[in-house]
Amino acid sequence: MPVESHHTLEPYESLRPFAGGSLDISLLHPENGGQLERREETDGVLYIQGWTMIPDRSGFTLPERVLVVHDQEIIGQIELTDLRPDRAEEFGFDPKVVCGFKVAVPLSIATGGLQMISIIAESSEGEYWMVGPRRSEWVQLEVTGRCNLKCPQCPNNSFSSAHNQELEPQDLKLIQPVLDMVTHGCLDGFGEIFMSRHAEHFLSAIHWSKNFLFHTNAQLLDKQRANLILDHSPPIRKIIISLDTLDTGKYRKLRAGGELDRALDNTRQF
Structure with a gap:
């Protein structure tokens, strides 16, 4: 438990070994458990600095x-290493539950940078929260522009057929650097993602x-597609x-071509 209540940039702590095995990502919450303020690679070392706190039944801890x-x-x-009253004040949290850290990770054990x-x-219950970048980078990636419905209010109906296309596997070469850079994203626009032949x-x-x-x-959210999403959750959160x-x-008018019972049944099954 930290005993100091100041914030300094140096020194950085050495990484403490921890025999934890693999991370069970199914226990990872979608919300962040703090922020990273510095992630920098210098002379074979990754310097990582930030602050953390996580939700509990009484608020945060x-x-x-x-x-x-x-x-x-x-x-x-x-x-x-120390309490972070500066971040607690900025976000309106109890200063006793916001704590900072500074760690140096040798690249020799962190291949890939x-x-x-x-x-x-x-948490003490074994649940996980990601400590994310201070600034979220977002991308909207329309995997397909095609849709199985003809909703009258959708702009898709007024666009040309040129919009009813989809990304192909070879497009990933151009897109991958963006996917690696961002922290958040959305995988649709006006199309229905399950119309894509290459969603997986x-x-x-x-x-x-x-x-x-x-x-x-x-x-189209049948059992096969539900399993596809669950197999990729995260990153789908x-x-x-x-x-x-x-x-x-009203549903048949607003969601022309669809059936309300099918949507509800598929949602319940999921």
Whole structure:
């Protein structure tokens, strides 16, 4: 438990070994458990600095541990160094539950550099929160422009057929650097993601530490597609089901070509 209440940039703590094995990413919450303020690679060392706190039943608390994860393998534990009243005041939190950390990670045990390193706050119950960058980088990637419905209010109906295209696997070469750089994203625009023939290809290209979502009308959300999403969760952390109404007649007008019962049944099954 930290005893000081000041903030300094130096020194950086050495990484403490922690035999934690693999990270169970199914226990990773979608919300962040703090922020990273510095991630810099210098002379064969990754310098990582930030602050952390996590939700609990009474509000917020300090994590049980802060872990350094390389891909999905836990390679070390970070010592919480000092309280961060500056960040507590900025975000309106109790200063006793916001704590800083500074750690130096040798590149010799972190092959792949910054892109492969994640900082994870762990609760006493064994749940995880990502400690994310201070600034979120967002991308909207329309995997397909095609849709299975003809909703009268959708701009897709007024666009030319040129919009009804989809990304192909060879497009990933251009897109991958963007997926690696961003922290958050959305995988649809006016199209229905489950109309894509290559959705799994693009889902597999997104690192598990990212925070992505998509919208769907759930007409095609069968068991096979549900398993596809669950197999990629994370990075898929939120799905928004578009219904508009629970009145069957109105639904058929607003979601032309769809059936309310099918959308609800698929959602319940999911």
